[in-house]
Amino acid sequence: MSRGRTLALLGLLAVTGPLTVFAPVLGVPALIGAIWWLWTAPQWRNRDKAIGTAAALVPLVFLLSQWVVPAGTLNFGLGAFTSVLLAVLALPAAAGVRLLWAARRPA
Template sequence: MNATDQHPLVAAYLDAVARETAELPAERRAELLADLREHIEVSGADGDDQVRAVLAELGEPRTVAASALAEEAPAGSVSAPAPGRTKLTAILLGVSGVLLLLNPYVGAAALIVALVLLWGAPQWESRQKLIGTATGVALPVAVFLGALLGDASRIGPMEVLLILVFSLGVPTLGAVLLLRAVRR
């Protein structure tokens, strides 16, 4: 460890890069940090202004980390989601409403599996996952609220038709939105 490593600006910079590259394999992160240290040391900067200039030349820690992560992405397995898993998630989510009406146990199992797959998938952002979840659980919540608040003896053909359209339409809409998000 040399005097440059002990400079508070250098230490803060390297800590920030280390935090931002937490997703990199440990060996690659250590190599990146060693390269940055070496560059700073070779620069011979010894005053605050000189150290700031060298760090500015290297770039913001977030930018350095993004570059390192982008270089690592082709070798990593996180970049491309499995198309079969994406389709399975969308299909299970889309049919969960109808399955819940036909057989509550099978429908509940399909919905739970779809939600587990959805929330474990890297290809969707949190907002898209929330939309998928909302469209998937809309039918069970509506049926539950209807059972609590309504009189089941007053369900006529129009109500049955609305329930069928709702149970097919809303989860299917969520599945279509998820598939469109993946294609973008």
């Protein structure tokens, strides 16, 4: 895979977090496409692909948990919610950085 395609995939993985949380209609198909593209790319080992997939799925799990847990049941305050939300949004981007590092590793 060329460097441009690698960067495009990693960019797509990075934006799936915010898209999945704030615009699920766009985010879920983008997430599915990014994971498919990741697993068909030859430059990563299966371990790297599994780490990237797990991190990319965190925003979707967070979104689903917001539907399952009734509002007001868990009251941690706005500060805790904001911290969790920022972590959820940052994980796919962090996975992209990890995959970029792994792609630069000699074969």
